[in-house]
Amino acid sequence: xxxxxxxxxxxxxxxxxxxxxxxxxxxxxxxxxxxxxxxxxxxxxxxxxxxxxxxxxxxxxxxxxxxxxxxxxxxxxxxxxxxxxxxxxxxxxxxxxxxxxxxxxxxxxxxxxxxxxxxxxxxxxxxxxxxxxxxxxxxxxxxxxxxxxxxxxxxxxxxxxxxxxxxxxxxxxxxxxxxxxxxxxxxxxxxxxxxxxxxxxxxxxxxxxxxxxxxxxxxxxxxxxxxxxxxxxxxxxxxxx
Amino acid sequence: xxxxxxxxxxxxxxxxxxxxxxxxxxxxxxxxxxxxxxxxxxxxxxxxxxxxxxxxxxxxxxxxxxxxxxxxxxxxxxxxxxxxxxxxxxxxxxxxxxxxxxxxxxxxxxxxxxxxxxxxxxxxxxxxxxxxxxxxxxxxxxxxxxxxxxxxxxxxxxxxxxxxxxxxxxxxxxxxxxx
Numbered sequence: 001x002x003x004x005x006x007x008x009x010x011x012x013x014x015x016x017x018x019x020x021x022x023x024x025x026x027x028x029x030x031x032x033x034x035x036x037x038x039x040x041x042x043x044x045x046x047x048x049x050x051x052x053x054x055x056x057x058x059x060x061x062x063x064x065x066x067x068x069x070x071x072x073x074x075x076x077x078x079x080x081x082x083x084x085x086x087x088x089x090x091x092x093x094x095x096x097x098x099x100x101x102x103x104x105x106x107x108x109x110x111x112x113x114x115x116x117x118x119x120x121x122x123x124x125x126x127x128x129x130x131x132x133x134x135x136x137x138x139x140x141x142x143x144x145x146x147x148x149x150x151x152x153x154x155x156x157x158x159x160x161x162x163x164x165x166x167x168x169x170x171x172x173x174x175x176x177x178x179x180x181x182x183x184x185x186x187x188x189x190x191x192x193x194x195x196x197x198x199x200x201x202x203x204x205x206x207x208x209x210x211x212x213x214x215x216x217x218x219x220x221x222x223x224x225x226x227x228x229x230x231x232x233x234x235x236x237x238x239x240x241x
Numbered sequence: 242x243x244x245x246x247x248x249x250x251x252x253x254x255x256x257x258x259x260x261x262x263x264x265x266x267x268x269x270x271x272x273x274x275x276x277x278x279x280x281x282x283x284x285x286x287x288x289x290x291x292x293x294x295x296x297x298x299x300x301x302x303x304x305x306x307x308x309x310x311x312x313x314x315x316x317x318x319x320x321x322x323x324x325x326x327x328x329x330x331x332x333x334x335x336x337x338x339x340x341x342x343x344x345x346x347x348x349x350x351x352x353x354x355x356x357x358x359x360x361x362x363x364x365x366x367x368x369x370x371x372x373x374x375x376x377x378x379x380x381x382x383x384x385x386x387x388x389x390x391x392x393x394x395x396x397x398x399x400x401x402x403x404x405x406x407x408x409x410x411x412x413x414x415x416x417x418x419x420x
Contacts, residue, residue, distance in 0.1 A: 132297060132366055133262040135255055198247045200260055207266055214270060218277065 106189050107153045111164075111182060115172055116143050116156060123163050131211050134204065151201030154194055158205035161186035162212040254305035262294050265370050272377045279384050282377060286313040293371075296364025306362040311370065368420055375412065379405055 013019050110116065120143040124136040134155075142152060165183050169176060187209060194206040251257040268284055275282040293308045294300070382405060 131266055132294075132300075133259065133266045135259055135300065135303075137301070138255070200248055200263065203267075204263060207263065207270070210270060211266070214273065218273075221277075 106150070106157060106193060107148055109185050109189060110153065110156055111160060113143075113146060115174075116160075118167070118172060119156075119159050119163050122167055123159050126166065127163060131208065133207070150197075151199050154190060154205040155201050155208075157186040157189045158194075158208040161190055162208055253303075255300070255303045258295060258300050261291060262300075262366070264291055265294050265366065269370065269373055272373045276373075276377055276380045279380070282381075284313075289313050293363055293367040295362050295367075297366065298364070299362060307359065308362050308367065309360055311367075311374075313374065365420065368416065371412065375405075375409055379409075 011018060011022050111119075117140075120140050124140060128134070128136055143156070161183055164172070164174075164186075165179055169179060172179075174182070190205045190209050194202040194209075196202075248260075251260060268289070271283050274280070290310060293311050295306050295308050298304075299306045382401060
């Protein structure tokens with residue numbers, strides 16, 4: 001989830017206004033009143049905090065009240081907000097085009113040329129021996145020379161969809177949100193466009209995504225087997241993967 | 242009458258080998274899914290007549306070589322109770338389509354003229370295909386051959402068990418020392 005949107009969920013209510021407990025004007029006023037009108041924090045905890053304000057300084061009481069409200073605010077972070085003014089965090093920027101029909105230039109959704117070169121190199125080093133179906137040098141040469149046509153763009157999207165999330169974020173200068181976003185977009189493009197046109201490249205792209213999916217399921221199954229107890233054979237197999 | 246052609250013929254041997262490897266990756270995925278789930282395979286003997294992939298070194302250096310066709314069992318011929326001597330050999334050079342040879346292009350190597358099957362150009366990928374097919378046969382045998390313990394069925398079942406075991410031992414013995 002984007003950090004800004006995460007903060008919005010804590011600080012803003014459904015109407016898009018600042019929650020009273022975080023509004024400095026309102027919270028200062030409420031410290032001196034009873035906590036009956038404040039819905040968010042648990043009453044008993046808040047009442048305790050306010051009672052302590054009678055014993056200590058106003059500043060200490062304010063800090064305690066703020067801590068209680070902050071803790072309660074963190075519990076509310078799982079609530080899903082439906083306010084249309086708020087940032088939509090889980091939808092990729094290309095969400096709308098997914099429902100449009102043809103004539104999308106999928107090349108515009110590819111990452112930059114230098115990043116594509118790194119992805120291709122990483123594929124050749126770390127993935128190719130598992131799925132040796134593309135000529136490595138020809139792939140790297142085509143990426144370096146910037147060869148672009150619809151079929152090869154699909155193959156590149158497939159490489160990005162599978163490989164990008166396994167690369168070191170510091171080497172590709174992307175944060176986890178951006179990696180997730182790009183992976184999602186590229187996977188959607190391959191799943192949508194690879195079945196429309198029958199060509200060698202579309203099959204190459206589709207098979208790579210299928211390979212990733214099948215082996216993710218297999219590894220999940222292996223992990224679950226280990227969680228529920230398994231033979232030593234299964235665990236030797238896991239380490240050998 | 243000819244089957245419809247969806248792609249252009251390959252320009253050279255490397256492109257042909259890429260397409261061949263793509264097919265064998267799909268084959269491996271099909272066998273893997275069948276083994277994992279216990280379901281039937283999708284690619285059967287009737288669908289498959291392809292040369293095995295060449296060793297990775299030849300592929301990387303773009304050096305054309307000829308590899309043998311891979312003999313996949315026909316389920317009817319390999320039914321329990323029938324000897325495995327009747328199923329296709331592991332390697333064969335029967336090419337039912339002369340057009341397949343013509344479509345290979347200028348960079349492709351010709352078929353073997355005297356029928357000698359040369360398996361020396363095979364590499365890890367080809368042996369992985371063979372091992373996966375053996376695993377699929379064994380899994381199918383255990384999953385789909387119902388055992389009724391009358392004498393005739395028990396003898397057939399045990400005979401098939403021994404034949405499969407012998408084929409695996411035979412395959413392993415004839416693997417190149419490198420593998």
